[in-house]
Amino acid sequence: MSREEIFERITRIxxxxxxxxxxxxxxxxxxxxxxxxDSLAHVELVLSMEKEFGLKFNIKEVGELANVGEMADxxxxxxx
Amino acid sequence: MRQSESISSLIKVANxxxxxxxxxxxxxxxxxxxxxxxLSNFSIQxxxxxxRYSLDKAGLRSEIYEGEYGGINMDILDDSxxxxxxxxxxxxxxxxxTDVEVESAEEEIKSLGILWDKLSGIPGVTIFQxxxxxPIERPLGTLESQYTWSSLSLFRExxxxxxxxxxxxxxxxxLEYLSAYVGxxxxxxxxAYYLTKQGxxxxxxxxxxxxxxxxxxxxxxxxxxxxxxxxxxxxxxGIVGEDGPLGINLDPNDPIGEAYRAFQGYVKAxxxxxxxxxxxxxxxxxxxxxxxxxxxxxxLSLGDISCFRANWEDKASNMSYIARxxxxxxDSIVFFDDNPxxxxxxxxxxxxxxxxDVPNEPENFIKALDQSGAFEWSAVxxxxxxxxxxxxxxxxxxxxxxxxxxxxxxxxxxxxxxSCRAVEEAELPRFAQLINKSxxxxxxxxxxxxxxxxxxxxxxxxxxxxxxxxxxxxxxxxISCIVLKSGKEAEALGFDNTDIFIxxxxxxxxxxxxxVEDFAFIRVFEEARARGAKRIIGEYIPTKKNGMxxxxxxxxxxxPMKDPLNKDDAFARILYSYEVAERAxxxxxxxxxxx
Numbered sequence: 001m002s003r004e005e006i007f008e009r010i011t012r013i014x015x016x017x018x019x020x021x022x023x024x025x026x027x028x029x030x031x032x033x034x035x036x037x038d039s040l041a042h043v044e045l046v047l048s049m050e051k052e053f054g055l056k057f058n059i060k061e062v063g064e065l066a067n068v069g070e071m072a073d074x075x076x077x078x079x080x
Numbered sequence: 081m082r083q084s085e086s087i088s089s090l091i092k093v094a095n096x097x098x099x100x101x102x103x104x105x106x107x108x109x110x111x112x113x114x115x116x117x118x119l120s121n122f123s124i125q126x127x128x129x130x131x132r133y134s135l136d137k138a139g140l141r142s143e144i145y146e147g148e149y150g151g152i153n154m155d156i157l158d159d160s161x162x163x164x165x166x167x168x169x170x171x172x173x174x175x176x177x178t179d180v181e182v183e184s185a186e187e188e189i190k191s192l193g194i195l196w197d198k199l200s201g202i203p204g205v206t207i208f209q210x211x212x213x214x215p216i217e218r219p220l221g222t223l224e225s226q227y228t229w230s231s232l233s234l235f236r237e238x239x240x241x242x243x244x245x246x247x248x249x250x251x252x253x254x255l256e257y258l259s260a261y262v263g264x265x266x267x268x269x270x271x272a273y274y275l276t277k278q279g280x281x282x283x284x285x286x287x288x289x290x291x292x293x294x295x296x297x298x299x300x301x302x303x304x305x306x307x308x309x310x311x312x313x314x315x316x317x318g319i320v321g322e323d324g325p326l327g328i329n330l331d332p333n334d335p336i337g338e339a340y341r342a343f344q345g346y347v348k349a350x351x352x353x354x355x356x357x358x359x360x361x362x363x364x365x366x367x368x369x370x371x372x373x374x375x376x377x378x379x380l381s382l383g384d385i386s387c388f389r390a391n392w393e394d395k396a397s398n399m400s401y402i403a404r405x406x407x408x409x410x411d412s413i414v415f416f417d418d419n420p421x422x423x424x425x426x427x428x429x430x431x432x433x434x435x436x437d438v439p440n441e442p443e444n445f446i447k448a449l450d451q452s453g454a455f456e457w458s459a460v461x462x463x464x465x466x467x468x469x470x471x472x473x474x475x476x477x478x479x480x481x482x483x484x485x486x487x488x489x490x491x492x493x494x495x496x497x498x499s500c501r502a503v504e505e506a507e508l509p510r511f512a513q514l515i516n517k518s519x520x521x522x523x524x525x526x527x528x529x530x531x532x533x534x535x536x537x538x539x540x541x542x543x544x545x546x547x548x549x550x551x552x553x554x555x556x557x558x559i560s561c562i563v564l565k566s567g568k569e570a571e572a573l574g575f576d577n578t579d580i581f582i583x584x585x586x587x588x589x590x591x592x593x594x595x596v597e598d599f600a601f602i603r604v605f606e607e608a609r610a611r612g613a614k615r616i617i618g619e620y621i622p623t624k625k626n627g628m629x630x631x632x633x634x635x636x637x638x639x640p641m642k643d644p645l646n647k648d649d650a651f652a653r654i655l656y657s658y659e660v661a662e663r664a665x666x667x668x669x670x671x672x673x674x675x
Contacts, residue, residue, distance in 0.1 A: 016092070040125055043276050044095075047088040059274050 001079055006053075006072050013048045014068075017041060027069025053079060087282050091126060094133040101132075107139045112300045112527075114140050117168035119147035119155050121179055122279035127289065134289035138297055149277070152179075156195050164202065169529070170299075171199050172208040172253070172292060176279045177215045177235055185237035189245055196250055204532035207250045208295060211239040213259035213280070216268060248508060249531035251295055251458075258284070258291055290453075298458040301516045301527055304434055305408050307350060307455075308399065310417035311361040311368055311390065315347075315380065316340050317442065321363055325370040330377025337377060339442040344379035346446045351384050354464025355455055358387040358402045360415070365390040386474075395422050396429035407589035409519055409625055414454040416445075458530075461510035463557035470590060473553035491671040494551040496594065499675040500603035503546040503561075508533060510558045511546055518561075518586035519625040523618065523632060526584050528563075541569040543607050547600050549591055549672070560587040560596055562604060566611050574645035580604075580613040580660075585632075595670030601636055608660045616658040617641065633658075637666070 011025045018036050031037040037045075049071070050056055055078050065071050097104045114135060118128050128146045135142045145166040147155045152173065155163045163171075173195070182188050192209065199207055214235040218224045224232040239256050246252060259267035262284055269281035280288070297303065312319045317329035317336045330344075331337035351357050357380075361368055368390035372382045382388070387405050389398040395417075403410050411432030417423055423435050434454050438445065457464075477494065484490035503511045512530040519525065528536075536542040547560035563584035571577045582604070587596060608616050618633040620626075634640075638656035646652040 039276070043126065043282075044088065044091055047091070047282060051086050051088050057271070059271050062271075062275055 001076070003072060003076055006075050006079075009052055010049070010068060010072060010075075013045065013052060017045055017048065025068050027072070028067050029069075030067040049075065055079070085286070087285060090130060090133070090286050094126075094129040097133050097136060098129045105136050105141060107136045107141050109141075111139055111141045114142040114170065114296055114300070115145075115166065115168045116142060116170040116172060116296070117145035117147065117155075117163055117166060118172045118174060119152045119163075120174035120279065121150045121152055122174070122176065122273075123149060123277040124174065124279075126282065127174070127285050130285045131289040131292060134286065134293045135296065138293045139302065140293075140296065140300065152195070156198050167202060168205060170206050170208060170296065171202070173210060174253075174279065175210050175212060177212050180212065180235070180238065183234075185234060185241050188238050189241045192242075196247060200247075200249060200531065203535060204529055205249065206299065206529050206531055208253045208292065209242065209246065209250050210253040210255045211242050213256050213264065213267060214239075216264045249529075249534070253292060253295065255280075255288070255291075258287060262287065294453045294456040298456055299516065299527070299529055301519065301525075303412065303457055303517055304355075304414045304454050305412040305517070306356040306358055306386075306402070306406060306414065307347065307449075308358040308360050308402060308413050308415050308433075309347065310419065310422065311359060311363060311371070313418045314416060314438070314445075315344060316371065316375075316377075320371045321367050325367070325374040328371060328375060330375055332377060336442060339445075341377060341379055343442060343445040346449070348379055348384060350455060351380075352465065353455075353460055354467040356386045356406060356408070356467065357384055358406065358413075359385055359389055360395050360398045360402060360417075361390045362392060362395070363390040394425065396425055399426060399430045399433065407520065407592060412519075414452075416449060457513065458516060459509040459513050461513055461557070463510055463559075466555065466557065470554045470556060476553050477551075488671075491595065494553075494594075494671070496549060496551045496672040497675050498547060498549040498596070498599055498672040500545055500547045500560075500562075500600045503533070503537065503544045503558075507546055507558055508537075511544070511561055514558065514561050514588060515584060515586060518588065519623070520589055520628055521592065522584075522586040522623075522626050523582070523629055524584060524621045525586075525623050525626060526563075528584070536563065539569075541565060541567040543611075545600070545603060545607070547587075547596060548675075549594070549596060556588070556591060559591045560600055561585075562600060564604065564607060566613060570617075574643070575617055576614070578612065578614045580608045580611065580616045582616065582618045585618070595672060597632070597636065598666070598670045599672040602666055605658075605660065605666055609665075613660055616660060618656045618658075620654045620656070622654070637663075 014025050015021055015023045018034060046057060046062060053075055061074055065074065118124050118131065124146060128144045132142050132144055145163060145168060147163065155161045180188055182191065196207055199205055212235050214232055218232065220230050224230045227233060242252050259280065267280050267284060269278060272278035272282055309315060317340055318327060320328050329337045330341055332341060347357065369382060372378055387402045389402055399410065399413065403413060409432065410430050414434045414436060415423065415426050416436045416438060418438050426433050427435050436449055436452050436454065439448050480493055481490050484493055508530055512528060512533055516527050533544060537544050543564040545562040546558050549556045549559050561584060562582065565581040565583045567577050570579045570581045573581055575581055604616065618638055620630060620633065622630065633656035638658045641655040641657040643652035643655055
């Protein structure tokens with residue numbers, strides 16, 4: 001799966017989670033940029049990604065993520 | 081996993097419901113509203129939303145109090161905690177093995193007991209205490225089960241003591257069972273625990289919520305009483321009309337025959353715990369009964385069946401007949417039939433009936449019926465365990481009725497003996513069960529939980545009367561409940577403090593037309609007189625199901641009465657009064673001899 005394709009799917013998950021079809025996600029987007037991105041939303045995002053890409057994250061991986069770009073990189077690594 | 085939908089889609093639905101509850105809820109607006117507090121030391125924000133969704137699906141409205149994270153003790157032990165302002169009907173204590181900090185099971189039960197005691201100060205509260213899924217790590221390896229002092233033995237013992245020693249207002253939420261059912265290796269999710277303090281894998285939030293819902297439903301009278309079964313290819317392999325009573329397959333040496341016999345065994349176990357069995361089958365009655373009488377492979381016998389309907393009428397009409405004959409509502413019947421077309425007919429024409437999705441393979445019949453949770457009751461009472469016997473005795477009773485010249489003679493010949501007196505501690509679960517299950521013979525259909533009844537029993541402004549009955553054929557046990565209010569309780573409803581108000585009068589439909597109500601009324605009258613009451617006041621609140629008691633108070637000699645609170649007829653209560661002072665003790669004693 002290409003990084004673009006992964007990013008596209010991530011964007012879809014974010015738009016669904018925050019119920020905002022115009023939401024634009026870039027590599028640098030982090031929890032500070034989206035008002036409703038609290039710890040509950042975070043749990044839901046991680047669950048949705050795991051389901052979307054059919055994988056499981058471990059605590060180290062999730063703990064190290066600083067923004068959406070790193071999330072996309074992580075997914076790419078895990079799918080490789 | 082019982083829940084097949086993925087948890088992330090379930091959370092989305094639950095979130096939508098939580099955001100706009102009034103608009104999204106599917107439970108009817110007049111459905112009971114459950115007030116439930118969820119307390120846990122792990123993270124429960126998703127669980128509470130899923131629980132609300134689960135309750136809604138089951139037809140219950142809810143309000144949920146979400147305890148502070150890590151704050152079970154804080155919430156419970158602090159008198160000023162918002163928990164007490166919330167005034168929950170149910171408090172759910174969701175725990176896991178990491179909550180146990182003591183070395184012995186007795187100590188753990190003792191410390192839980194402190195929490196239960198404190199919570200029991202909330203009027204009428206029921207506590208749902210989870211037990212503890214035994215962890216899968218084994219520091220002693222295969223020796224964990226070798227020693228009583230191992231960690232595994234500790235949790236097993238705690239779980240056992242919870243079952244053995246819990247007070248009657250505490251119900252056990254069996255997470256040990258649920259985790260074993262789905263597989264503990266999946267249940268425990270360490271990533272989710274360390275990252276976001278999930279007590280167990282989020283995949284099982286819905287299953288856990290559904291388990292709680294199953295415990296809540298019977299508290300609001302939503303229970304099934306009767307299992308209605310088809311015959312051919314449901315209770316045995318083959319068609320009795322074609323294959324003959326000995327040609328159908330119930331051979332213990334044949335895999336298919338053995339599977340059907342096992343299913344019959346499970347059904348028999350249901351009947352032993354008090355589930356009424358009925359047959360609804362397209363067959364000649366004689367043929368169908370012959371299989372029961374002649375096939376040596378049958379586990380069920382005709383005596384287990386309370387209503388046998390085998391004919392060529394449509395199954396929906398037969399279903400109405402069964403409901404009428406057994407004096408139960410359609411919505412307390414569960415239908416099990418291998419034929420999808422028949423299931424569809426019942427779904428369409430008998431909307432209250434619970435229809436089980438029967439799998440194609442007979443070896444999975446038990447699982448389908450068992451996991452449907454169709455027979456969740458708040459308790460199993462001695463009366464339940466005797467029920468089948470009672471229905472069998474009904475046949476003998478009917479034979480007697482055929483001999484008797486008239487109904488009066490019949491009632492006399494039954495040699496009924498009964499008692500009507502203050503309910504005793506040991507009868508409490510049955511008393512609560514009857515109050516919550518009776519729909520037809522129920523004047524006001526007020527539901528009370530065990531804990532509420534217990535506090536009424538202590539209060540001198542209440543009288544809780546239980547009627548027990550036996551006749552020459554069987555012992556019915558506790559079959560009618562009456563709750564009276566006097567003094568300031570009567571005053572609070574707009575009556576005089578010298579009035580007795582009949583808050584609850586309900587009766588099991590198994591003893592209709594026996595004069596039980598006349599018998600019990602004598603005791604109500606005596607109670608009123610002993611309390612120096614001037615009037616006895618009764619109210620009838622009509623529901624869809626209790627039409628049979630619309631004229632109840634008039635028949636007992638009560639007179640219609642104006643509602644002192646609502647002069648406006650549209651809102652007035654339907655009240656009746658009986659002047660105690662003016663009238664002598666009711667003379668008619670019926671045919672029940674006082675025990």
